[in-house]
Each structure stands twice: as structure tokens, then as C-alpha cells.
Amino acid sequence: MLSATLPSLNAGFVLPGDPSWDHARSAFNLTLDQHPAAVALPADARDVAAAVAYARAAGLRVAPQGAAHNQGPLGNLEGTLLLNTSALQEVNVDPAARRVRVGAGVKWERVLGRLNAYGLAALHGSSPDVGVAGYSLGGGIGWLSRKFGLQSNAVTALELVTADGTLIRTDAEHDPDLFWALRGGGGSFGVVTAIEFEVQPLDRLYAGAMFFELDRAGDMLHTWHELLPEFPEELMSWASVIHFPPAPFVPEFARGRSLAIIMAAHLGAEAEGRDLLAPLRALGPVRDTFAMVPPIVLSDLAMDPLDPLPFRLTSALVDTLPVDELMTTIETAGPALTVAQFRHMGGAIARETPGAGARATLPGEICAMGLGVVMDEDGDAAVRGALAEFDAHLRPHRAGDYANFVEVPVDASAFFTPDVWTRLRAVKATYDPTDLFKGNHHVPPA
Ligand SMILES: Cc1cc2nc3c(=O)[nH]c(=O)nc-3n(C[C@H](O)[C@H](O)[C@H](O)COP(=O)(O)OP(=O)(O)OC[C@H]3O[C@@H](n4cnc5c(N)ncnc54)[C@H](O)[C@@H]3O)c2cc1C
Numbered sequence: 001m002l003s004a005t006l007p008s009l010n011a012g013f014v015l016p017g018d019p020s021w022d023h024a025r026s027a028f029n030l031t032l033d034q035h036p037a038a039v040a041l042p043a044d045a046r047d048v049a050a051a052v053a054y055a056r057a058a059g060l061r062v063a064p065q066g067a068a069h070n071q072g073p074l075g076n077l078e079g080t081l082l083l084n085t086s087a088l089q090e091v092n093v094d095p096a097a098r099r100v101r102v103g104a105g106v107k108w109e110r111v112l113g114r115l116n117a118y119g120l121a122a123l124h125g126s127s128p129d130v131g132v133a134g135y136s137l138g139g140g141i142g143w144l145s146r147k148f149g150l151q152s153n154a155v156t157a158l159e160l161v162t163a164d165g166t167l168i169r170t171d172a173e174h175d176p177d178l179f180w181a182l183r184g185g186g187g188s189f190g191v192v193t194a195i196e197f198e199v200q201p202l203d204r205l206y207a208g209a210m211f212f213e214l215d216r217a218g219d220m221l222h223t224w225h226e227l228l229p230e231f232p233e234e235l236m237s238w239a240s241v242i243h244f245p246p247a248p249f250v251p252e253f254a255r256g257r258s259l260a261i262i263m264a265a266h267l268g269a270e271a272e273g274r275d276l277l278a279p280l281r282a283l284g285p286v287r288d289t290f291a292m293v294p295p296i297v298l299s300d301l302a303m304d305p306l307d308p309l310p311f312r313l314t315s316a317l318v319d320t321l322p323v324d325e326l327m328t329t330i331e332t333a334g335p336a337l338t339v340a341q342f343r344h345m346g347g348a349i350a351r352e353t354p355g356a357g358a359r360a361t362l363p364g365e366i367c368a369m370g371l372g373v374v375m376d377e378d379g380d381a382a383v384r385g386a387l388a389e390f391d392a393h394l395r396p397h398r399a400g401d402y403a404n405f406v407e408v409p410v411d412a413s414a415f416f417t418p419d420v421w422t423r424l425r426a427v428k429a430t431y432d433p434t435d436l437f438k439g440n441h442h443v444p445p446a
Contacts, residue, residue, distance in 0.1 A: 007050040014039040025082065027071040028129075029407065030310035031374055034071060036063065036082035043087050045159065045167050045193040052191060053165040055081040056436060063438040064191045067107050067131030070138070072407040073440040080438055083191055085133065090194065095120060099156065101196045104133040112299045121202035121295035123151040126302035133195055137186050138404035138441070139359045141367060143207075143265040143298045144200060146233045146347030152183040152359045154197045160190035163432040167193065172355055181427040181443075184359020186403065186412075188439030189431055206273030207265040207297055208290030211253075216283055217241050217260035218327045221342070223279050224262060225321050228365065233347035235276055237264035238302070240342070243335040245373075249306050253287060258335070263301055264290075310374040311338070314387040315405035317345065317364030318397040325393040333386035336379065339371040340390065358420055364399035403441045412441035422446070 006013050014024035015038050024039040026032075037060050040051035055062045061080045065071060068084075088103030091110050095118040102111060109128035115121055125135060125142040140151025148154070157171040158179065170179040182189055212220050224239040231237065239262055246256035262280050266273035270292050274281075281288065321342060330340050345364050352360040370390040372383030403415045413421045421443075428435075429445035 116296035127304035149348040183357020210285035336382035
């Protein structure tokens, strides 16, 4: 039962029993069944401050939620106000300064077309449906990351409502410790209302996908894996095996098919890109979409689902891939392992730059991710089994974990070195000593 008087937010509060309750409390992953005390839908930063003040007075905690792609780690939301930022939709691009400012509810899809028109590109990831805020607060590995690093470190300023209900702007000069913590430390420090970040000049690049029949998956993975040490930072490549549903978001020729795929983005000339990928092309793709393209092509190159779906996910940052073992699981699991994806890491992702945030770098040569779509109870058992096996093959080669790809509640200290974790907890104690804010991968106060 909510005790304090509800403030009159423009876009309102949604309470259990309200007609829109189930929609308001939902997340992208439909296996989640979130039961917060209430959901706030603030229309602007002032509303956010009012909602935070209300929660404090009512003895509730506050969990910020953007596009809801990583809500699994939040766990139990009893006694918690879910603060949904989806109405904060400002998008401003300053092409001369190569700076973008977006409201906390903005998804990448609203930014990328505008940048493309100016010959600019952001360090976004595989899905245009993901929220800029959640992605940037947790790290952000995308197509340009081997060259330009993690999105967290492209962030130049953040505006947020802190635990005492004030709206502040933080950057390298203002509340620098908080600015450091937010860039990788996630949603434990306040409710971000706006985020500003740097983007890169990029007119055209050599990018696309090569699709192979499923029986070529082993050869494709071996060849890709062997090529990685030769690939320059200008080339980002992902190797995947995907069982596509017959859904509209899937390119027509791939609908309902199981395919092995190399996707890549090369910041350079076509001839150079072709040379780098030649050993993979020699394996005989059944379709090859590589061409010189504008950066907007990267927004949906990965063919990620755009609508919520029920899934389980596992991931690991590894130094090397046990390809033969993984292929055994890929072959036996079939569609229970709906997506097995391996992303090349290293380059600027592994190099700390001056002024970087709490997520300065990520370890590992490869980011491995296994995802299973859960259709029913039997299917769930098969998905869990496949992901457990996938995980077991990777464990001996593990270099670390990437928080944004961890979909279950875990001890967040595992994502950081002891020094970074200690500093994050100290910042939390300064800005939120009573632990009002519940982040997805939570940082408790020191
Ligand atoms: C289909 C799919 C594709 C993906 N592809 C990539 C990829 O290519 N690269 C990559 O790095 N990641 C990727 N991710 C992971 C993604 O980066 C994380 O799920 C990210 O947290 C999503 O942010 P969100 O706003 O969409 O989700 P949310 O679940 O809304 O946000 C996640 C957490 O961020 C914090 N947060 C969000 N908004 C705020 C705010 N305004 N103030 C304070 N805290 C806030 C909260 O703690 C929240 O629980 C992908 C995820 C999915 C589902």
C-alpha cells in the first residue's frame, strides 16, 4: 500500500489494478514478471524529481528503467518504484561539435538516421531498439568499438536527479567522481534524465553480412577464429549461428532458416575490406551483402528482434574459442540455442584512455553470447540445458563478464577490479547513502 500522497506527474503513476498496469510493468524479456509497488511515467526532468521525492517520502526505493532490455538483474521489485523514462524523448544533434544530447528514454533508432544525414556515426550496438541510457551506463560494445572504444567513454555529460531530489549536470569538471561512476557503474547513482556524447565522422564504410548454410558453421567459425589476430582495429566482425523465426524483422530470404553468418564493419576502402575477409568468402556464402554503405546500415545489420520476446541469455568474455566443443552444442541443441554469437573484442575496447569512466575497458579477445527463445515449459528445459553446456565450454577460457549481457541478478563486484569496485561504492555512499536507487547490477553504498 502506498502511503505518501502521489504527486501529479504530467504522465502519471500507474498502480497495480490500473488498466495499463501490465503494460507499464513489462520488460523486453517476456520471461520477466516485474511486480514493483508502482510505475512512474514522468514527462520531464521536473517530474522525475517529483517522483524521486515521492518515493523517498513513501519509503520506496527507485529503479530507473529506459527501454527495458536489461531488467532481469533487478530481481525482486517489492517496495520499489519503477521509474520509466520512456517519455523523455529529446534528441539534439550538433554536427559541427560532433555532439549529441538525448533524453533518457531515447532508443538508438531515433538517433542514427539523423547522424547518418550529417555523415556521423555513434558507437551503438546491434539493436536500434536498445536505450541509449542503459547501453551507455553499462558500457556499450558496438560496430565501431574496436576503433573508438566503449560508448560509456564517449559520454561527455549526464544530467540526473540525485537521491536528495536535485537535478544536477555532471561532466569531467562537475562532480567528476559521479561522472566517472555513472559511465559503467550503471543505474545505482540516480535517475539520468539526459545524456550527451561524442560521435564520429563517417560517411561510408565497407559492411555487410555473408550467410552460409548451417553445415558450413564449423568451417566458418574455425576460419574466423584463426583470422582474428590479423584483423586491424578498423575491422569489427561477429560470427553467428542463428535459427531465424519466420518474422517480419528478418530479411525475407532468411525467414525460418538456420544460417551461419559473418557480419562485419570495416572503416576503410572496399578493396582492403575484401582482402581481409577473403578467406571467409572463399567458404562459399549463399548470400553476400557486403558493399560500401552509409553508417545507417549498421543499425539493423545484426537483424535483432525489435519486439519483446521470452528468452534466456548467457555470455562470457573469453581469450580463445573452443570451436569444436561449441560446435557440438550448436549441432545438438538446434533451435534451443537460437543464437550463438561471437564478437571480436580487443583494440580500443582493451585500451584505457585518459578520463575514462568506471567501465574503462573490457577484457578478452572474444565476447561470446548464447540466447535461447523460450516458447513453452519443455522448450525452457532445452534452452537451459543448451545454455549451460555453452557456458561450460567457455568457462576454462573466461577472461571476464560484460554487465550489459548479464540478464540475471549477480554480485556486480565481479564486473570490476577491486579498486574500481571500492571507488564505486564510495561514490554511491556520497551521493546515495541510504541506497534509494536500485540499479540493475547494483552497487551498494560503502
Ligand atoms: C536485443 C538486444 C541487443 C543488444 N545489443 C547490444 C550490443 O550490441 N552491445 C551492447 O553493449 N549491449 C547490447 N545489449 C545490451 C544492452 O546494452 C543492455 O540491455 C542495456 O542495459 C539496455 O539498456 P535499456 O535502456 O534498453 O534497458 P533498461 O533495462 O531500461 O536499462 C538497463 C539498466 O540501466 C539503468 N538505466 C537505464 N536508464 C536509466 C536512467 N535513465 N537513469 C539511471 N539508470 C538507468 C538501470 O539500472 C536499468 O535497469 C543488447 C540487448 C538486447 C536485448
